Amino acid sequence: QQQVKQSPQSLIVQKGGISIINCAYENTAFDYFPWYQQFPGKGPALLIAIRPDVSEKKEGRFTISFNKSAKQFSLHIMDSQPGDSATYFCAVSPKSNDYKLSFGAGTTVTVRA
């Protein structure tokens, strides 16, 4: 049983557009919400992460929005570029053990030039 549900499974966006990926969880013990980016043939790499004490975190063109009451968080990729084409995974971990990540199923993003 997956601890976090991720949608959509895939999306296609035009260059310069906005990509939005959503994740939802049930367990209120989760305290750390990272997003990982994975290119074909490579391992995942941390992109951006948030703690529940803030509602939004922005790093460059990537923003996490966090809704604690709804138990949802999302990744927004602004001004999407072809180099952003990758698979994105959300993850959750409990406060008691930041290392035990549970990942969503992943979203494959394709940015068309």
Place this chain on the structure above:
Amino acid sequence: NAGVTQTPKFQVLKTGQSMTLQCAQDMNHEYMSWYRQDPGMGLRLIHYSVGAGITDQGEVPNGYNVSRSTTEDFPLRLLSAAPSQTSVYFCASSRTGKNIQYFGAGTRLSVL
């Protein structure tokens, strides 16, 4: 620094064979873990270790063994491979107190 190194990159096994997937990191990280990645399932935690001599089970540990005799190495053993273990395996490491997990490039395993 090489980071997290996994060997081999590709492996084909027959059902019932055993093998060890190697993982080594040169960042002196205390925490190491193994995940498997399957289509539509994301990454699932198999086993993890918080330091030399300490290991614990993750979400999908059945059919896999691990040991951690040094800080640098964390091998994953398949004792009797099954077709259900066909997957891409990733090793990751992290420093205690830091949430960033660094992943290796993966081992693609096929069990026939």
